Amino acid sequence: MLRCASISSRAALALSLIFAAAPAMASAVCEDLWFARNAAFDAEGYCFRSPLGQATFDNSDCSSSVPRVAADMRDFVTRVQDREAALSCAVNTNRRTIDLPMLERRQALSKQPLATATESLCIGYIGPSLDLRAAPDVNAAVIGSIQPGDSVLIAHDGIRGWNFASEVKRVGEDQTSLGWHSGELELCEARAG
Numbered sequence: 001m002l003r004c005a006s007i008s009s010r011a012a013l014a015l016s017l018i019f020a021a022a023p024a025m026a027s028a029v030c031e032d033l034w035f036a037r038n039a040a041f042d043a044e045g046y047c048f049r050s051p052l053g054q055a056t057f058d059n060s061d062c063s064s065s066v067p068r069v070a071a072d073m074r075d076f077v078t079r080v081q082d083r084e085a086a087l088s089c090a091v092n093t094n095r096r097t098i099d100l101p102m103l104e105r106r107q108a109l110s111k112q113p114l115a116t117a118t119e120s121l122c123i124g125y126i127g128p129s130l131d132l133r134a135a136p137d138v139n140a141a142v143i144g145s146i147q148p149g150d151s152v153l154i155a156h157d158g159i160r161g162w163n164f165a166s167e168v169k170r171v172g173e174d175q176t177s178l179g180w181h182s183g184e185l186e187l188c189e190a191r192a193g
Contacts, residue, residue, distance in 0.1 A: 001160070002010050003063065009160060011013070011049070013055050014035075015136065017111075017145040021029075021114075024184075026087055026117070027087075027099075028099065028100075029054060029087060029089075029115045029116070029117050030084065030087055030090070030091055031091055031099055031100055032086070032090035032100060032115035032155075032156075033083055033084050033087075033089060033098050033115050034061050034089065034091040034096060034098070034114065035056065035079050035103075035112070036076075036080055036112035036113065036114060036132065037077055037080040037081065038053060038056070039057070039071045039106075039107070039109075040076065040112065041067040041069060041072075041081050041110045041111045041122075042058070042166065043061075043069075043073075043173065044064070044065035044067075044068050044073075044099055045061065045062050045064050046062060046064055046065075046066075046067045046068070047059055047062035047063070047064060047065050048062070050071060050094065051093065051094055051095060051096050052091070052092070052094070052097075053093060053094055054095040055097065055098075056098055057107075067129055068154060075116070076112075079114055082115060083115070083121055083134060084135075087117065094143075096154035101167065101176075102176060102177075102178055103169070103176055105143070105177070105179075106178070106180040107127075108134060108143065109134040109135065109143075109179070109180075110134045110140060111134070111135035111136055111137075111180070112140075113139075113156035113157065113159075113164035113166070114156055114157040115155060115156055115157075116155055116156060116157055118193065119153060119154065119155040119166075119193045120153075120154045120155050120191065120192065120193035121150040121151060121152070121154070121190035121192040121193050122124075122149065122151065122154070122185045123151050123188055123189055123190040123191065123192060124149060124150075124188055124189030124190060125146055125147070125148060125149065125150045125151070125152055125185060125187065125188055125189040126149075126188065126189060127148070127183065127184070127186070128148075128183070128189045129145055129146065129147050129148070130145060130146040130181040130183040131144075131145055131154075131181065131184075132144035132145055132168070132177060132178065132179025132180065132181055133179055133180045133181070134179065134180070135180060136159050136160060136161075136162030136180045136182075138182070140180070143177070143179045144168065144177035144178070144179050145168075146165060146168055146183075147170065148183075149170065149171060150167050150168050150169065150170050150171075151168075151169045151171075152167070152169075152170075152185055153165070153166045153167040153169075154166055154185070154190075155167075161179065161182060161186075162180050162182050163180070163181055163182075163185070164178070164179070164180055165178055165179055165180075165185075166178055167178075173190065
């Protein structure tokens with residue numbers, strides 16, 4: 001009986017994750033892409049002029065009015081721009097807030113993920129514990145974990161054997177986490193998406 005209640009809780013959690021992500025999917029992906037691209041510019045000292053850029057990124061340490069990125073980030077920024085073009089993204093930068101879940105956690109990442117227009121959900125992960133890191137690197141800071149029983153939303157591309165957990169929810173807890181992990185999420189009680 002407890003097992004059935006646990007699965008029902010996980011199913012309810014899974015549905016809440018799916019329905020929370022459903023409204024304005026293209027708009028949400030575009031905002032995610034805008035943030036990832038501009039986080040790369042912010043890391044190189046770009047001084048944001050738009051209200052959204054100034055509200056989202058810290059201009060106190062900016063040093064350039066020309067958006068540039070390090071050589072190792074050029075391919076990433078090009079891929080983001082290509083995906084933005086394919087989705088006909090047009091983020092309104094005249095506003096002062098961005099609708100990006102877990103913005104503070106995303107700002108803490110040292111390597112941003114590339115958003116996709118598709119999602120999948122691992123409901124009731126049953127594999128080993130996995131560390132979540134700030135970048136796809138074994139030396140990056142551990143910022144969370146995936147534990148057995150968690151439901152994990154995947155809405156970003158992986159890179160070089162690393163995957164990005166877009167949202168990790170534990171049954172019975174309100175707090176969510178995200179981050180890069182080097183494990184596979186093949187072992188789940190159920191899958192959606």
